[in-house]
Amino acid sequence: MSNIILHIADHRVAIEDREEGLSVDGKLHDVNIHKVTEGEYSILIEGKSYHLFFHTWNTCLHAVIDNRVFEIKRHSLRDQLAERFLKTADDHSKAVTFRAPMPGLVTKIIRQVDLQVHEGEGILVVEAMKMENEIKTSKSGIIKKIFVREKQAVEKGDPLFTIE
Amino acid sequence: MKKIKKILIANRGEIAVRIQRSAKEMGIETVAIFSDPDRTAPHVLYCDQSFPLNGVTSAETYLDIQKILEIAKKARVDAIHPGYGFLSEKEQFASAVNDAGLIFIGPKPETIGLLGSKTSARELLAKHKIPIVPGTTSPIKNLGDALKVAQSIGFPILIKAAGGGGGKGMRRVDTESDLGNTIERARNEARKAFGDDRIYIEKFIANPKHIEIQVLADTHGNIIHLGERECSVQRRHQKVVEESPSPVMTEELRNKMGATAVMIAKAAGYVNAGTVEFLVDDRKNFYFLEVNTRVQVEHPVTEMVYGIDIVKEQIRIAQGEKLSLAQNDVRPNGHAIECRISAEETDNDFLPSTGKITHFFPSEGPGVRHDSGARVGTEITMHYDPMIAKLIVHGRDRKEAIEKMSRALDEYKINGVKTTIPFCQFVMMHEEFINGTYTINFVEKNFRLSSVPLPHDAVVAIASSYLKHSAGNGTASGTNGMVSKTSKWKSSAFYE
16 A cells, blocks of 8 residues: 555644554554444554544544544645645635635625625624624625525535635 | 422423432422424433423524423423523513412522613612622613713723623623624624623623622522632633632632622522622622522532532422521532533634534543533534533542543543533643633633644554544545645634
């Protein structure tokens, strides 16, 4: 099996499953892994015990270890190229789409399309678990599009508005 | 004296389970109510009887007085326990329960009205010369009014809901230009949470501790207090970690605050369990904040330290019994800490985290108590409060309690939703918490989860199990880990 590049939170690691053991960034580790239930693993690394879980949030795989949650991204050459392409495309248009950071209900649209807005300004309000959350823009510019209307339910990750 | 034989618990989640436990121990039958998503929730499974409220939102279920009273009648209960939140501090609900010929396990309706409106409570306190935080004694009518008050007491100010607590409808305002917008936000939130959009203004005290006194009052005029709880670790004005005793408490201050709380209860004609909340500044001046006319979320820390079951006391008081204790019989023993386990993204401004719990291993062992309303399979939805459970520990002293809580938090494992556990672990390790000097600004001032690095071994553990996991799911060469476009918005769409 060839090298796999993983991004675990801010860590970039190269792993390889070799016959003599698991290589992480070129260093061999004595790792004993046991699947406990679906998505639950017990790992012994040189005897040190870890209990971890996998869960998919918003189509991204995450590892849960010591109750902290880390996104895992796997990089292939193709992915790296795709990422570079997306980045260039974004830089070119300079448009940023803001998405719902949580599921909820849009209770108010504060600013309308075509308005000039400044960084930190509230654009709309999403209510979740009885808290009203003003969604602000972290970019100054013109509101190009608002994807939602008042009283509309949104899922986490749904597009809310685009600033250009 | 009327012996209560059957109680309807007008609530859900951990508090419904908690109340059911005390009732059952007293030989009292219990009746649960449930919304559609709560059909198989633990409180439904544990109670002797359960009836549907037919609906999803709070408004059409746990807040619907008519539906609840119909069930009470059908189930032939003789009392209703409201828990906390929902209808617990609604005068109208307590009245309706009494009018239906049932016992409301809580204060008299008029007391709830008097203290529940924070403005009339402030008037009462002013009359008895009990120190209150400067601000309005009546709800503000319009922006002009608000501006006048804010200017006279000076920014920053706090906008608070007159009709309820729990941080809902509470907002800090630093400048005049933010006032209008913030009032609107607070009003909307208050209307949704309490069905009451009246708000008032208070001076924002810079570095206070939140310390509250638990009181018990029977129908025979006896009132005692069960010492204090410190609840200064808050995010969004909601408590996350609570403890008893407070690390800054002295015998003298406890007696003084306790006597003040008892005086307030007396002045209000209070009956049953209640909590008087104070802000305590760095010179140990205390200011009355509000009275919560119900059982508090954090009541277990008092129970652990004083060896008293507060819910049982509530039931005994409601059936007309005299308090079994005098003030002199009440003695603290050791130290207790509670951590609220809520479905929130600790690393993302405590945003609510929804999902289905897939794995759930709460802590166990000596000195650990776990009050929970969830289990594997429980779906945490956006409709209700994100609190899943409370983890409480009792130690011989504060040091042991902190050590025990750290151990218990490490042991606690949950998957399917993100929780406040990493935050609570951070608190237990933080110097300001350990030395007891923390204030209600603790989170804002100190909390950076990213400052806790991921150990290299953990990275190895994740990487190696990833291989096995992705192989098992047939995604070894698949797209599971493809670069997601979401990373873009994750860093940009954010929460105020």
